Amino acid sequence: MKQPRIQADYLLETPGDPFRTAEVMAGEQSSGTFVRVPGETTQLRERAAAEVVEVDVLEEFVGTRSLPSAEPSPLAERLVRARVTISWPLATLGPSLPNLMATVAGNLFELRQVSGLRLLDIRLPDEFASVYTGPKFGVDGTRELAGVHGRPIIGTIIKPSVGFTAEETASLVANLCEARIDFIKDDELQADGPNCPFNDRVLAVMREINASADRTGKKAMYAFNLTGDVEEMKRRHDFLVRNGATCLMVSVNSVGLAGFIELAKFSELPIHAHRNGWGYLSRHPQLGWSFNAWHKIWRLAGADHMHVNGLGNKFSEPDDSVIESARACMTPMFKEKPCKVMPVFSSGQTVHQAPGTFAGLGSPDLIMTAGGGILAHPDGAAAGVTALREAWEATIKGIPLTEYGSSHPALSAALERPSA
Incomplete structure (x- = not known):
């Protein structure tokens, strides 16, 4: 049976490869870290890792980064903006709004590969509607x-x-x-x-x-x-x-x-x-x-x-x-x-x-x-x-x-x- 998943759309700006940056985002916000660790098996990643659903490159241009970074940059450089969609298995966090925020809007804003990131939309499985009442009036x-x-x-x-x-x-x-x-x-x-x-x-x-x-x-x-x-x-x-x-x-x-x-x-x-x-x-x-x-x-x-x-x-x-x-x-x-x-x-x-x-x-x-x-x-x-x-x-x-x-x-x- 297909497992329910959470999806989030982002507007990404990066001086690097947007496809690779999206993979870094997915790894940082699920089972991965900056280096492979013991226990992060292929089976675990298949079960718990976030997935990059889509990377749609919107524009490539020469300019300055929207946000500062730990990596020095010249006044102008090649930058890419893309719409990125990432999904997470619901099983890793459950239908929890506080933990949802930590997942879709957490450390990924601080990644050094990112020079701009805006959360555009989220789509939630029905399990969230079962847990939260929504507006009473x-x-x-x-x-x-x-x-x-x-x-x-x-x-x-x-x-x-x-x-x-x-x-x-x-x-x-x-x-x-x-x-x-x-x-x-x-x-x-x-x-x-x-x-x-x-x-x-x-x-x-x-x-x-x-x-x-x-x-x-x-x-x-x-x-x-x-x-x-x-x-x-x-x-x-x-x-x-x-x-x-x-x-x-x-x-x-x-x-x-x-x-x-x-x-x-x-x-x-x-x-x-x-x-x-x-x-x-x-x-x-x-x-x-x-x-x-x-x-x-x-x-x-x-x-x-x-x-x-x-x-x-x-x-x-x-x-x-x-x-x-x-x-x-x-x-x-x-x-x-x-x-x-x-x-x-x-x-x-x-x-x-x-x-x-x-x-x-x-x-x-x-x-x-x-x-x-x-x-x-x-x-x-x-x-x-x-x-x-x-x-x-x-x-x-x-x-x-x-x-x-x-x-x-x-x-x-x-x-x-x-x-x-």
């Missing part, structure tokens, strides 16, 4: 809790990011609830500091959210940032549940994969996965991770929402990369377990980005969080919520924003302000 569960169907979930971030007390935060939340906002989140910098303690913030904010829900029947979803060690996150999670919260947020790179897996095991609320720090994993085009590969780890571990940046964002990511990331969130990972996760568009988002976002994603299944795009509206935060909702109404109906704005004052005022 995802798109459908989030929509049910937020009470929003057929359009994007409109949200904002508490701004200023830090500095408000718990009561000042609650005052802004009360204003946003009056505007019937769908979703609000802590900034990732707001955690449990003495100026705005977590428990105090939860009590003050949920007081306003619950009061608004009693009056209007609509309960805004608030993602409280509970990032911390596992015991802290457990205590904060339980406090959220006792006080009627419907979402939590965590900085995934801060808590690490093992911490996130534990959080997902006990969480009774949707997990809003914030990717702050993503730049150090991805910004160099020849190093690190593609979002497509990276997000699958956290998605399978239990993320319900994942940040994908936004069109026309204030950071460095181009629009086509943002859309590709959002589509990846909605692409099934396994035939019997789609594990779809809700993409979150953020970073400098305003009414101007609605048409391009909808055209690129081809679906209203998203959360759009606009901080300044809502809170800096010339007529106030409530008008900012209305304007963003109207922008999406127009977009889904196929009506140009300027045309729709002629009869919708909040949208018209927002359109007069520049995009990020």
Whole structure:
């Protein structure tokens, strides 16, 4: 019977032979080392070694290495870039996400033969889907809790990011609830500091959210940032549940994969996965991770929402990369377990980005969080919520924003302000 295997695709740059470099990568990340050792028999290699599935040479050029190396190099030399696919037998590590990361994204980045390496994609056997739950809420569960169907979930971030007390935060939340906002989140910098303690913030904010829900029947979803060690996150999670919260947020790179897996095991609320720090994993085009590969780890571990940046964002990511990331969130990972996760568009988002976002994603299944795009509206935060909702109404109906704005004052005022 054919044994299940893991596959990973890489963009490799090397001054050497790409086929030989790929073999070195496979050996380093499985049964081999720099020299043959006793016990590494042919039978063991057949059973446990990684295999080079494909090496597709993309380009050969004369230039300088993307990354420094222990081996001295001239200012310009012959370099090769290739797409490399390597596979591993599942039996050597089992369906374990932490050990998967060590296998597909471990020491191979440090090999001296490598002058550039980026993990592009991973494909996992069904055994991983049997061990990990994936999103408990995802798109459908989030929509049910937020009470929003057929359009994007409109949200904002508490701004200023830090500095408000718990009561000042609650005052802004009360204003946003009056505007019937769908979703609000802590900034990732707001955690449990003495100026705005977590428990105090939860009590003050949920007081306003619950009061608004009693009056209007609509309960805004608030993602409280509970990032911390596992015991802290457990205590904060339980406090959220006792006080009627419907979402939590965590900085995934801060808590690490093992911490996130534990959080997902006990969480009774949707997990809003914030990717702050993503730049150090991805910004160099020849190093690190593609979002497509990276997000699958956290998605399978239990993320319900994942940040994908936004069109026309204030950071460095181009629009086509943002859309590709959002589509990846909605692409099934396994035939019997789609594990779809809700993409979150953020970073400098305003009414101007609605048409391009909808055209690129081809679906209203998203959360759009606009901080300044809502809170800096010339007529106030409530008008900012209305304007963003109207922008999406127009977009889904196929009506140009300027045309729709002629009869919708909040949208018209927002359109007069520049995009990020």
